Amino acid sequence: NAGVMQNPRHLVRRRGQEARLRCSPMKGHSHVYWYRQLPEEGLKFMVYLQKENIIDESGMPKERFSAEFPKEGPSILRIQQVVRGDSAAYFCASSPLSGGSTDTQYFGPGTRLTVL
């Protein structure tokens, strides 16, 4: 059973470009979470999605950031018009179908975004 997969692992963008980060959850998992990790800091929650639904986006910046988890295919975190402050590691996690409070989140290897 493959783990959570993220691609690309490294992404370099110039200011003003768009960044698209992809996350494929573990098989059988239908809940996806995105986190951002700034240098020397812990992970900060951004958004929680189930298939075709955004459940909680309270940690997502109001502008330029969006996320989706379509019925088919990976979850996408999209950052429009990137700025240098967006440089960070973005981690995706997934949890099983039940979505209960005791579900463990399993993390992908992350995408390291560098904005030049």
Next chain:
Amino acid sequence: AQSVTQPDIHITVSEGASLELRCNYSYGATPYLFWYVQSPGQGLQLLLKYFSGDTLVQGIKGFEAEFKRSQSSFNLRKPSVHWSDAAEYFCAVKRNNNDMRFGAGTRLTVKP
């Protein structure tokens, strides 16, 4: 507000020595508690978790953690550290399915 504190930013221990990483949380009820490890350039790997029951939890790689309600703590321990344990360790607290908070992490250096 729910928060997680890891008081030690960086800890250095000698190989073979014992290890304890501290984690304190603030939350009104008993939360779900986790320890993750992150090697350089890698994602987070779950070491262990506590939901209920026995307050001493065994994890992978020889790690264990003890939940102490009276101290709001969930410290991670290992009796004998190996050089491969050098990494960043994160304590996390979860209340409901989407509300998971991480500490700032403790970086562990292992001296030969």
